[in-house]
Amino acid sequence: MKRQLILDDGTVFMGEGFGANEETIGEVVFNTSMTGYQEILSDPSYCGQLVTMTYPLIGNYGINRDDFESITPAVKAIIVREVADFPSNWRNESTLDELLKIKGIPGIAAIDTRKLTRVIRKHGAMKGIICSGEIEAETMLARLRETELPFDQVQQVSTKTAYASPGRGFRVVLMDFGMKHGILRELNKRDCDVIVVPYDTTAEEIRRLQPDGIMLSNGPGDPKDVPQAIGTIRALIGEFPIFGICLGHQLFALACGGDTFKMKFGHRGGNHPVKDLLTGKVALTSQNHGYAVDEKSLTESRLQVTHTAINDGTVEGLKHRDYPAFTVQYHPEASPGPEDSNYLFDDFLQLMKEEKRKELQHA
Incomplete structure (x- = not known):
């Protein structure tokens, strides 16, 4: 399932979708943690944001019942280089993909997260949209630029x-x-x-x-x-x-x-x-x-x-x-x-x- 991430400066990243099959708009930011993706995606402070994980492999130890920081995650999307399909850990109960589908949160993988991080570091956090890879990027870019981000987080x-x-x-x-x-x-x-x-x-x-x-x-x-x-x-x-x-x-x-x-x-x-x-x-x-x-x-x-x-x-x-x-x-x-x-x-x-x-x- 092809998905694309489009930034409001016109940069387009084409990748593979996982998690919920949803279209979403939010502020694109990056997190440099090597572990803790479950706590990050359930941290309410990420409300309204598309979170890029700079560590290249995410989801490798799965999801467990104990490491949630909120009951209902408020993050808009997760952006990764590679997502693990078969996690390995004694506490593992489900995959990251399965959790995101249950919670209605889209993810995009197989993109150059290092390049994305450099773009954010150069231009600052900016609006982005994750959508189907089949849609014309110019159409979605116009919609993205017209969308105002909420301030009632x-x-x-x-x-x-x-x-x-x-x-x-x-x-x-x-x-x-x-x-x-x-x-x-x-x-x-x-x-x-x-x-x-x-x-x-x-x-x-x-x-x-x-x-x-x-x-x-x-x-x-x-x-x-x-x-x-x-x-x-x-x-x-x-x-x-x-x-x-x-x-x-x-x-x-x-x-x-x-x-x-x-x-x-x-x-x-x-x-x-x-x-x-x-x-x-x-x-x-x-x-x-x-x-x-x-x-x-x-x-x-x-x-x-x-x-x-x-x-x-x-x-x-x-x-x-x-x-x-x-x-x-x-x-x-x-x-x-x-x-x-x-x-x-x-x-x-x-x-x-x-x-x-x-x-x-x-x-």
Whole structure:
């Protein structure tokens, strides 16, 4: 089954289809991870995107029930050099092709993913369409250029109603902007009593839940497309300890008076080095974001930059100078990727402990 990928600059890649037999349009990006394709395709932060895997062979260890980061994948398509038809792993339960067919997600293989990655690195992330190889490319290119990409990705992937993941420890309200299950798993592992709430939950509604701390999750798209969340976070800073990850990091910066910008092609992969400016240590991190915090915009704020990316110097971590709040641009829960930064969840717990102790002293 011949399929083609057409970019809005006119570049055409002819390949072989797998997964669902669907036509789809989205933003074409690339991920440099060597493993973890199951977690990547189920990460809600990829909502609306056609994800190119730079590693040449994908699907070789199959699909299992445990490695999903969401129940319903939001990715629009998977683009690979070669897809494994006969995976081999003791946990394997189905092939990547079978999963994509069940979930209605198209894939395209047998294309030059190195060339595609170079195009994206040169021109930046761009719109693309995956369609039948029998259709005239010029016809589809015109349609692609007329199509506007949506900007309600957070609304699409956030939970519609609040729900609890009970524990006997600190109560954490987790604002779901497109939460990976790995974040919830790390909080549960530390016996937190977690209440997951929709992205548009108000500050007053969160106060009524009487949290010990607030977690701002990852999520897709432009942080400026979620203005109600920015207002909520601004209202809660100083009242509760806050820990933000990825989109949560960007929303926190905007709430504190900073600014964000769209990156040329973003950071997506499990091998991004980040430097801790407080200790001088470098950790390999898992990342997935197309926007970043503008460091120059922070000069008049009360935010301190705590981490930077080794490769391009962009902001990777922030800390409030006056209140118990910190954020990181990368994913300490990994899934997939290295777990070097897992300790940040312990730091969040320590922050809640210190605030609880202060409350008792003043009681």
